[in-house]
Amino acid sequence: MAETLVDIAMMHSDTLVSRAKQGDQSAQGKLMQLWYKRIYNFSYKFFLDHDLAMEVSQKTFISMCRSLAGLQDNARFKSWLYKIAVNHCREEIRKTKGNRALSFDVVWNREAEDSPRWESSGQRHANPESQYQQQELADILQQALLELSEEQREVVIMKEYEGLKFREIAEVLNISENTVKSRMYYGLDGLKKILERNNFNKDTIGYEL
Amino acid sequence: MSYKPDQNDWMAYLYDEMSGAEKDKMEQYLLSNPDARKELEQYRNMRKLLGTVGDKEVIAPPIVVGESRQRFLWNAPYLKATVSIAASLLIIMLVGRATGTQVSFSGNELKLSFGEPKKPAPVESNPVASLSPEQVQQMINTSLTQNNEAMRASLTETQQKLDASIKNNLASNSGKIDKLVHEASTASQTQIQQYVSSMQTQNLQLVKDYFKLTSNEQKDYIEDLLVDFAKYLQQQRTDDLQIVQTRLNSIEQNSNVFQQETEQILSSIINTVGVTETPKETKY
Numbered sequence: 001m002a003e004t005l006v007d008i009a010m011m012h013s014d015t016l017v018s019r020a021k022q023g024d025q026s027a028q029g030k031l032m033q034l035w036y037k038r039i040y041n042f043s044y045k046f047f048l049d050h051d052l053a054m055e056v057s058q059k060t061f062i063s064m065c066r067s068l069a070g071l072q073d074n075a076r077f078k079s080w081l082y083k084i085a086v087n088h089c090r091e092e093i094r095k096t097k098g099n100r101a102l103s104f105d106v107v108w109n110r111e112a113e114d115s116p117r118w119e120s121s122g123q124r125h126a127n128p129e130s131q132y133q134q135q136e137l138a139d140i141l142q143q144a145l146l147e148l149s150e151e152q153r154e155v156v157i158m159k160e161y162e163g164l165k166f167r168e169i170a171e172v173l174n175i176s177e178n179t180v181k182s183r184m185y186y187g188l189d190g191l192k193k194i195l196e197r198n199n200f201n202k203d204t205i206g207y208e209l
Numbered sequence: 210m211s212y213k214p215d216q217n218d219w220m221a222y223l224y225d226e227m228s229g230a231e232k233d234k235m236e237q238y239l240l241s242n243p244d245a246r247k248e249l250e251q252y253r254n255m256r257k258l259l260g261t262v263g264d265k266e267v268i269a270p271p272i273v274v275g276e277s278r279q280r281f282l283w284n285a286p287y288l289k290a291t292v293s294i295a296a297s298l299l300i301i302m303l304v305g306r307a308t309g310t311q312v313s314f315s316g317n318e319l320k321l322s323f324g325e326p327k328k329p330a331p332v333e334s335n336p337v338a339s340l341s342p343e344q345v346q347q348m349i350n351t352s353l354t355q356n357n358e359a360m361r362a363s364l365t366e367t368q369q370k371l372d373a374s375i376k377n378n379l380a381s382n383s384g385k386i387d388k389l390v391h392e393a394s395t396a397s398q399t400q401i402q403q404y405v406s407s408m409q410t411q412n413l414q415l416v417k418d419y420f421k422l423t424s425n426e427q428k429d430y431i432e433d434l435l436v437d438f439a440k441y442l443q444q445q446r447t448d449d450l451q452i453v454q455t456r457l458n459s460i461e462q463n464s465n466v467f468q469q470e471t472e473q474i475l476s477s478i479i480n481t482v483g484v485t486e487t488p489k490e491t492k493y
Contacts, residue, residue: 036269044265054270061272138262145262159224160259166226178217185216188255195258 010034010078017074020065028068032061038162039085045157046089048146056092060085079171082164086154086172093150144194152187159184212238214245223252 013034019027039060043053063084071080145153154173158164159180166184170177212234214222221227222235239245304310309324340348 032272033269037264037267040267041264045262054267057267058270058272061269065272134261137258141259141262156259160256161262161264166221166224181217181220184220188252191259192251192255 010038013077014074017068017071017077021068021071021074023069028065031064035081036061039081042082042085042157042162043089045142045145045161046153047092048142052092052096056085056088059088063088076171079164079168082158082162082168082172083174089154090150140195140198140200141191144191144198147194148187148190152183152190155180155183156187156191214238219248219252223249223256 013031016027016031016034020031036057040053040057043056043060044050047053047056060081064081067084071077145156148156155169158169158172159166164172166177166180169180173180214235218227218231218235222232227235239249311320311322311325313320313322
């Protein structure tokens with residue numbers, strides 16, 4: 001995967017973290033700008049809900065600013081930040097379990113109401129049909145991710161989309177590396193079964209699952 | 210080769226997080242095992258499929274986090290809670306002290322009192338607590354007889370008083386009645402005569418008025434009756450006259466008709482007689 005400037009900046013944010021730890025608000029703001037999209041996308045894939053993802057992201061960065069001074073090793077900033085995000089995600093799940101109301105976004109598809117997706121999308125495909133199929137596939141995969149257990153979902157998203165190493169995920173979740181790998185294995189297996197159940201095969205996607 | 214990768218090895222190899230020696234072993238295993246290669250291919254396909262889910266673009270909202278002040282011991286929330294509970298208890302104790310609140314619990318009874326509780330006057334222990342039923346019965350009997358005697362005495366006293374008051378009342382009433390009878394008997398004879406004569410004159414006047422009134426009314430009534438009867442007779446007469454007139458008219462009409470018919474019959478007879486006689490003359 002080609003690394004963007006933002007990715008490079010994220011990997012070399014040690015000095016930024018040091019300044020932010022000392023209470024430099026501008027550094028804290030820059031850290032947030034760098035990492036907001038990652039934390040938002042992690043939460044979004046976890047909940048498939050924009051509002052919940054925004055709430056978790058904001059809470060994560062507020063917690064980050066408040067407790068950054070307690071971070072021992074700057075190199076572990078990434079796993080530390082994801083740990084905060086995971087804790088907020090779990091907190092939201094506890095809340096929503098108590099309150100089984102449907103999110104308004106589920107009832108009213110705001111994106112469908114707005115302008116077509118291709119209009120706002122940055123990437124424009126040459127073939128609209130292929131783009132539509134890709135989008136449909138992505139939606140189905142998102143739904144399949146939601147069907148996984150919370151433990152497997154956390155690991156799959158962190159590994160597959162956030163690019164954390166197994167060691168880092170183990171740090172985030174405070175479990176052993178082997179447990180992380182095991183959850184990843186069963187997570188992939190679970191996804192495969194869910195997709196097969198939804199008639200995904202070589203004919204529909206072009207390759208064997 | 211006895212090497213067989215477990216699920217952890219699979220994941221480590223798939224995400225390229227395997228150390229050199231382990232990785233070599235895994236690659237050797239894959240080379241010699243087409244099923245494992247197929248399995249690896251399937252995992253890679255799954256990763257490829259997962260790669261179709263992209264990131265959503267989002268703009269970080271401005272988050273203003275207040276200056277994180279160093280939290281001193283007295284700002285700690287648990288300390289604040291403890292101090293507030295202690296302060297509340299202190300206030301309650303002070304108020305209790307000021308109002309002299311006393312709380313006591315004895316024998317399933319919770320007492321909340323203000324000031325020193327007043328002790329109830331000690332009940333004197335009954336010296337004759339150990340009385341036998343016969344003694345109690347005797348005491349009851351004696352008290353009952355005493356009571357009965359007292360009642361009887363009061364009854365006789367009341368009866369005497371009642372008798373005395375009845376006698377007094379009778380005496381005063383008979384005196385009053387005698388006085389009234391005496392007054393009535395002393396009423397003069399002349400007064401009665403006057404009263405009777407006035408009554409007679411009044412009665413006479415009433416009867417006169419009554420007769421006058423009734424005779425006038427009868428007179429009027431009879432006059433009306435006579436007038437009505439005369440009118441009725443007149444009416445009857447005119448009706449009869451009209452009936453007679455109409456009958457006479459009808460008789461006259463009938464006689465006229467009869468006369469005309471007779472005339473016609475006579476003329477027709479005459480004609481027929483005239484016609485029948487002339488041919489006989491020509492024949493002969």
